[in-house]
Amino acid sequence: MLLAYRCALASERVRATAIEANEFPQLSQELGVWAVPRIVVDGEPRWDGAVPEPEFLRRLLDG
Amino acid sequence: MALLRAGDATKVREWFSELARPVELFVAVGREETPLAGAGDVDFGAEMVQLCESLAELGDDVTCRVEREPGGFPRYPSVSIRPEGRDEGVRYDGLPLGYELGSLVGGIVEAGREEPSLGPESVAALDELDRELVLDVFVTPT
Numbered sequence: 001m002l003l004a005y006r007c008a009l010a011s012e013r014v015r016a017t018a019i020e021a022n023e024f025p026q027l028s029q030e031l032g033v034w035a036v037p038r039i040v041v042d043g044e045p046r047w048d049g050a051v052p053e054p055e056f057l058r059r060l061l062d063g
Numbered sequence: 064m065a066l067l068r069a070g071d072a073t074k075v076r077e078w079f080s081e082l083a084r085p086v087e088l089f090v091a092v093g094r095e096e097t098p099l100a101g102a103g104d105v106d107f108g109a110e111m112v113q114l115c116e117s118l119a120e121l122g123d124d125v126t127c128r129v130e131r132e133p134g135g136f137p138r139y140p141s142v143s144i145r146p147e148g149r150d151e152g153v154r155y156d157g158l159p160l161g162y163e164l165g166s167l168v169g170g171i172v173e174a175g176r177e178e179p180s181l182g183p184e185s186v187a188a189l190d191e192l193d194r195e196l197v198l199d200v201f202v203t204p205t
Contacts (some may be wrong), residue, residue: 001166001200001202004198005153005166005170006173007196007198009146009173009176010185010186012152012191013196014152014195016152016156016200017141017153017155017197017198018154018155018156018157018163018167018202019200020155020156021201022136022157022162022203023084023095023107023156023157024156025097026094026096027138028201029152030135033199035139035200036203037200037202038201039200040200040201041093041198042197043197053181053182053185054184056175057185057188059147061192062204
């Protein structure tokens with residue numbers, strides 16, 4: 001989660017929100033959240049699980 | 064419900080004492096979605112307010128402000144972590160408990176830095192960004 005926050009703080013073009021999956025089950029179901037952390041970019045599920053910073057940025061920006 | 068243990072509070076106080084700039088916790092409360100079974104009768108909004116007020120007590124540079132159903136918040140409760148009171152797009156939707164309390168505290172520490180803590184290559188890559196990116200990270204309070 002902190003990597004996402006760091007990206008938002010480093011760029012005014014990025015917004016990052018942690019969403020507690022159990023508390024918002026409808027949204028979690030819509031996005032097929034079965035594993036956490038699930039990373040969703042612009043409303044599209046992209047990947048599950050923590051990755052190192054360079055890989056996180058690559059996946060985020062190459063999408 | 065005790066959201067912050069004594070030992071945790073000591074550590075958090077130490078981290079907050081090193082913030083380079085003030086951080087506001089803007090808490091948005093309002094009508095909540097029905098959570099999964101097992102959540103009981105927890106008033107997530109009230110717990111969120113209590114948690115953020117407790118965190119604000121741990122650092123002179125951390126403040127807490129609460130509003131009911133402010134614009135721009137699709138879910139409640141939510142906390143917007145704001146360096147110097149500015150909305151820079153850092154939020155936590157839902158009540159952060161257990162391991163995830165560390166995400167909220169970590170977000171405050173990050174927001175309290177003057178410079179990004181990403182590596183220079185990552186900062187350079189983000190500087191090249193020519194579009195808006197909305198990043199949602201689903202977590203659970205394990």
